[in-house]
Amino acid sequence: KNEVEQSPQNLTAQEGEFITINCSYSVGISALHWLQQHPGGGIVSLFMLSSGKKKHGRLIATINIQEKHSSLHITASHPRDSAVYICAALRFYDKVIFGPGTSLSVIP
């Protein structure tokens, strides 16, 4: 069993749909990091959070420390949101464990 899991693995949505990507982890963490990787490889940091909720534009990330679960939501999805979304558990002493990624495709 992986220490960081994501669901779904692949997701196809129609433009405008509300999207949720889930991340669950089984280890103690200092924070959780959501990353976005577009085709071509570049990785962009979206959020880092250790409690509660953060919002940036149409993106919202939440974390429940007790349940060891985080979600990334995209409101009013757009084709430019198509990417791989990766959650990463930041463990103490700087060790990071990456989830396998969720591949999102938003169709016009």
Added chain:
Amino acid sequence: DVKVTQSSRYLVKRTGEKVFLECVQDMDHENMFWYRQDPGLGLRLIYFSYDVKMKEKGDIPEGYSVSREKKERFSLILESASTNQTSMYLCASSSRSIKQYFGPGTRLTVT
């Protein structure tokens, strides 16, 4: 803005060649990391460094070595490239306990 740069976006090498991948960050970060990313396997840590001249093995260090002679530069070395090292290589840096910033990646093909 933090900037992490990698020496090449695309690289093609022959089996047995020595390969150098360079990573430079401009934010005086203590920590630097090298990952490889393969379909279905996600990001896997090869080596990381907490400070100049310090290095620690990650999850898959076999076939690789690293060098950190200056704080801003972290090099990944493939002593004798093999076809199973064809992959996307990503460098990242961070200050202690703060989020990691990634470079654009180097897609290496070993033929």
